[in-house]
Amino acid sequence: xxxxxxxxxxxxxxxxxxxxxxxxxxxxxxxxxxxxxxxxxxxxxxxxxxxxxxxxxxxxxxxxxxxxxxxxxxxxxxxxxxxxxxxxxxxxxxxxxxxxxxxxxxxxxxxxxxxxxxxxxxxxxxxxxxxxxxxxxxxxxxxxxxxxxxxxxxxxxxxxxxxxxxxxxxxxxxxxxxxxxxxxxxxxxxxxxxxxxxxxxxxxxxxxxxxxxxxxxxxxxxxxxxxxxxxxxxxxxxxxxxxxxxxxxxxxxxxxxxxxxxxxxxxxxxxxxxxxxxxxxxxxxxxxxxxxxxxxxxxxxxxxxxxxxxx
Numbered sequence: 001x002x003x004x005x006x007x008x009x010x011x012x013x014x015x016x017x018x019x020x021x022x023x024x025x026x027x028x029x030x031x032x033x034x035x036x037x038x039x040x041x042x043x044x045x046x047x048x049x050x051x052x053x054x055x056x057x058x059x060x061x062x063x064x065x066x067x068x069x070x071x072x073x074x075x076x077x078x079x080x081x082x083x084x085x086x087x088x089x090x091x092x093x094x095x096x097x098x099x100x101x102x103x104x105x106x107x108x109x110x111x112x113x114x115x116x117x118x119x120x121x122x123x124x125x126x127x128x129x130x131x132x133x134x135x136x137x138x139x140x141x142x143x144x145x146x147x148x149x150x151x152x153x154x155x156x157x158x159x160x161x162x163x164x165x166x167x168x169x170x171x172x173x174x175x176x177x178x179x180x181x182x183x184x185x186x187x188x189x190x191x192x193x194x195x196x197x198x199x200x201x202x203x204x205x206x207x208x209x210x211x212x213x214x215x216x217x218x219x220x221x222x223x224x225x226x227x228x229x230x231x232x233x234x235x236x237x238x239x240x241x242x243x244x245x246x247x248x249x250x251x252x253x254x255x256x257x258x259x260x261x262x263x264x265x266x267x268x269x270x271x272x273x274x275x276x277x278x279x280x281x282x283x284x285x286x287x288x289x290x291x292x293x294x295x296x297x298x299x300x301x302x303x304x305x306x307x308x309x310x311x
Contacts, residue, residue, distance in 0.1 A: 239263065
């Protein structure tokens with residue numbers, strides 16, 4: 001076919017023809033590529049390996065610990081810290097050393113019967129430690145004892161050393177150990193000890209101090225339960241020097257004290273007997289406890305009886 005040269009309109013027609021042919025070719029290529037993409041197998045991205053930290057087991061188990069050790073002094077009137085602090089640590093005193101054990105773990109501590117739970121050693125100066133007496137050992141009763149988590153062994157079941165006396169002057173040390181034979185598997189073994197240290201000083205010979213109860217009487221001696229019974233107790237210093245105080249306790253009833261008692265001085269108190277009371281024979285028991293060692297303590301107690309009659 002022959003195309004005549006018809007000027008500008010002819011060129012326009014030729015351009016449109018070319019664009020149509022180009023679109024046809026491109027569309028066919030795109031369709032073929034799309035068909036190949038659909039027919040090709042699907043490729044998955046490689047899986048990512050995640051490292052998960054193992055779960056840590058909780059710190060479960062008993063953990064026996066000992067509280068701070070403390071020293072109490074007795075110079076004839078009972079143990080107290082005040083005696084230690086006020087009069088110093090004398091070689092004439094008797095000592096009580098104590099500490100309490102607690103289970104700080106998350107599980108109960110099984111304390112088997114018959115083996116040592118507490119241990120204690122006493123050391124003087126740089127000498128080798130030695131067992132600190134019969135009170136060092138606390139044994140469980142038959143069938144065993146279980147100390148729950150968070151519980152504290154207190155009172156008479158705590159590790160207590162009584163009657164450490166006649167100690168020579170110098171440095172002294174008592175060390176308590178919980179579970180000394182390592183029978184209990186604990187979560188921590190580094191907190192099983194507690195220790196006390198104190199210096200004992202030599203005191204001059206004790207003067208001939210001597211207190212006594214000279215009189216205990218109940219008034220009236222008998223009466224029905226509604227009777228207002230009273231009792232009178234008298235304490236006297238029969239020694240040869242001024243006495244540095246005392247405490248008198250009467251049961252049932254009350255107590256009284258005096259910080260100083262001169263030679264041959266007498267102190268009396270009249271006290272109401274607490275009620276109500278049932279019929280029968282009753283007893284008032286009075287004991288004087290001195291704040292200093294005495295040369296004679298056999299005269300430190302006295303009793304009196306009275307009768308409560310039927311209403």
